Amino acid sequence: MVSYSEAAKKITEELSATLNQVDENEIYSLLEEIKKADKVFFVGVGRVLLSLKAIAKRLAHLGVKTYFVGQITEPAITEKDLLIVGSGSGETAFPLTIAEKAKQHHATVAHIGTNPESSMRAYTDCFVKIPVSSKLSLPGEIKSEQPMTSLFEQSLLLLGDTLALMIIKEQNIDMKELWQHHANLE
Amino acid sequence: MVSYSEAAKKITEELSATLNQVDENEIYSLLEEIKKADKVFFVGVGRVLLSLKAIAKRLAHLGVKTYFVGQITEPAITEKDLLIVGSGSGETAFPLTIAEKAKQHHATVAHIGTNPESSMRAYTDCFVKIPVSSKLSLPGEIKSEQPMTSLFEQSLLLLGDTLALMIIKEQNIDMKELWQHHANLE
Amino acid sequence: MVSYSEAAKKITEELSATLNQVDENEIYSLLEEIKKADKVFFVGVGRVLLSLKAIAKRLAHLGVKTYFVGQITEPAITEKDLLIVGSGSGETAFPLTIAEKAKQHHATVAHIGTNPESSMRAYTDCFVKIPVSSKLSLPGEIKSEQPMTSLFEQSLLLLGDTLALMIIKEQNIDMKELWQHHANLE
């Protein structure tokens, strides 16, 4: 049997190293865009989309109007809105198509990815680099022992939850009151 | 501006402390049940469900037959199958209903939660405790500075990805080959 | 080869007969509740949920604030809101749990089903009968040649779209303008 504690330690060490190497200024720029936006849209695929949905849900509790592309009651995007793209490689077809359309509607586009020089760059106003190995790995990135792009998806979730924690501290939000606006039918 | 690096450090420290306090034997029992099962079903709500879906997706890449309750093409559960319930409090109505039904069909039920003495206990064959504060907090748990149940949802995702890493190491799975069975239409 | 035109004729005849036997007054009561409500929530499972999501999406285009239980950014329900339950038998566990919770929050509950005497009755303020055979079939219902509960799910979708058409005609909504509020990123 492989040791649980070794495997868990490996993963949390990878996450600490990754989040520690994110450029703080990129985070502050993204946070400003979120605060400025009327509505915040999210787009991604697979496990990346799951991380983005978790971020959208938490930010909604904090008063940010969040939506993900493809949801049942998705409003029109406007020039006052922000689209956050999650895509490690920056080459995934669906997010690229959506980012192009968002720019046609003059929305702001933020990209959280691993590669600032990807095809997504043409549509990106604000880039946050998560420095991990993706399929298109670059020198200087955290080399993960985990399968596929797990480290990117985990880091993305934690990065979003870090933004949530920063907003709570900055605005002195009372965490007990958050439950009042939470879904009460589950 | 609240410091990004402090907020990120806080979150990764909470996660390391939490995963470090999980009982290894509970993990090994859960892993055995996953390996023994014909099919593995997942049930949860909200952000917990998102973590479970991410786990289901990764385990599917490793050859485990995974489903979540409510998915479009959900098969019948049988006595050879495992239901994994994600519920911090162990009191959420929907997972309780599903766990009861799973036992009526003689499936094995695993519960990942914070409280071994919850209502879920009546249906649980295998319990894994994530020792964090939930709404019903207990002495001895990690006290989180994060909002709501973020720490539980994050820990759940990482715990699932730890299981994936253990399976990969145990079975010497070649990570490059994993991409072959991955969705190729995205 | 079974004839397409015979099979299609069978289905459209079943639908015409079913919608023709719905009690108009039940429809008018439901329509009033939708117009009165601050927010309209939908709950159901399986193909019924798919029909409800389609209704929620179309009504949202007409200015109704619609949500489905379990969606990522689901607000709290209040006494000014309406929950619409889709359940043929009125005995499905999940909708029953949610309807009970909605009544605890003093919301109005509407049930679209086949059986006015089901367990759902305890929570229902407004019932609309779709008179088709379900697993618990009653005398006087349309007997369907289709599998499972297909006729209920189809009738539910068309009933919702009939409500949409009634709202459009009543409020003289310009259909070309509807596209302006439609998602523009797809």
Added chain:
Amino acid sequence: MVSYSEAAKKITEELSATLNQVDENEIYSLLEEIKKADKVFFVGVGRVLLSLKAIAKRLAHLGVKTYFVGQITEPAITEKDLLIVGSGSGETAFPLTIAEKAKQHHATVAHIGTNPESSMRAYTDCFVKIPVSSKLSLPGEIKSEQPMTSLFEQSLLLLGDTLALMIIKEQNIDMKELWQHHANLE
């Protein structure tokens, strides 16, 4: 109050007229492709996707291996598989991207739409025309009084359920047995 019975009659008449004008041979070709395929994938957006999911769910009960693009546990598509695209206009960006990828993997592509001369044509092996007005309306189509593309989405669901009924009659499937393979946790 606008009359319910008039509105419902209008919708069912539109549906009968539409399904009646579908070319039977196009249906038989599609049915052959479904029967020949190892796996059947579905792609669409919005309410069209909801209709496709309902079709996928019903066909799965009849033994067809169905998936929709973007689902949590989506397998790789191969040259033995079929992709069914639902897109009225045949110009929606996401289905076009996916159809192009499906052809790169040598899968068969079927398109259910309103316009045989759309951009989708480049990737389509098998086309089924639902002759209704879309945004890009053509002469000879059914002119709908319903908003947006409701008539297309309804017709698509009924067309899929017609295929299901044809399979049941052709294979003499016992409808009572279908419930045995149905999800039993709801």
